Amino acid sequence: MHGPRQRRAMRLLLCQVCGGRPDHTEQGWLWLLKDESRYAGWPEGEITTHPPVCRLCGALSALLCTHLWQGAAVAVRVGKPIIDGVYGLPYAVSKPWMTPGKPTVILHGDPAMPWMLGHQVAASLTKVTITDLPTLRPEDLTDEVTDFLRKATAVDVARLLAKVGGIAALNR
Ligand SMILES: [Zn+2]
Incomplete structure (x- = not known):
């Protein structure tokens, strides 16, 4: 994100x-x-x-x-x-330069926090x-949502809409 x-x-x-x-x-x-x-x-x-x-x-x-x-x-x-924490890259103090570790979460108060390159909260x-x-409700199927679902390519949209009673909206 x-x-x-x-x-x-x-x-x-x-x-x-x-x-x-x-x-x-x-x-x-x-x-x-x-x-x-x-x-x-x-x-x-x-x-x-x-x-x-x-x-x-x-x-x-x-x-x-x-x-x-x-x-x-x-x-x-x-x-x-x-x-209460930060997700990012923790750096280790080493010579001749700082080296990044694996991305992780460090909680506030941890002495490693000053060496964290933060990315997310x-x-x-x-x-x-x-x-x-x-779950989707029939009243959720506004034109905007129906259009969004129609454009979604990863799923069988007709099957999804049928599940929530929205097949009529798809056929409008
Ligand atoms: Zn939202």
């Missing part, structure tokens, strides 16, 4: 796709995460560089993003996201509840 756009979306808690208000309920903001449920306690405390999403962008992402297919994505509600997600992946 584009660095300045990512940092703005994370700091202001904006949808990472459209920049609008992310979906929010009494359980918190909507986030899409890669399924790491093999780790005990996950997703509480998950550290991520991906900002939250609004319901429509979350639903479209779940449909269209190949990274999120095949059960690889989980939707969560985050009651308290804490901006990272957040620890707390008060996390797993929820259902957002």
Whole structure:
């Protein structure tokens, strides 16, 4: 994700796709995460560089993003996201020059932070509840969304639209 756009979306808690208000309920903001449920306690405390999403962008992402297919994505509600880290290149002091390590997240207060070439803001997600992946609703199928779906080449759009009762919109 584009660095300045990512940092703005994370700091202001904006949808990472459209920049609008992310979906929010009494359980918190909507986030899409890669399924790491093999780790005990996950997703509480998950550290991520991906900002939250609004319901429509979350639903479209779940449909269209190949990274999120095949059960690889989980939707969560985050009651308290804490901006507490930086993702970037950590440099090691060595002679005759500084050498970059592998990209990683370093949390604020870590003595390695002054040697980090930062790229994105990272957040620890707390008060996390797993929820259902957002889905498209028939009323989501505005001309703009239908046109977007029609142009999407990675998926069988007719099948997707049929799933959400939007086949009539496609045939208009
Ligand atoms: Zn959005």
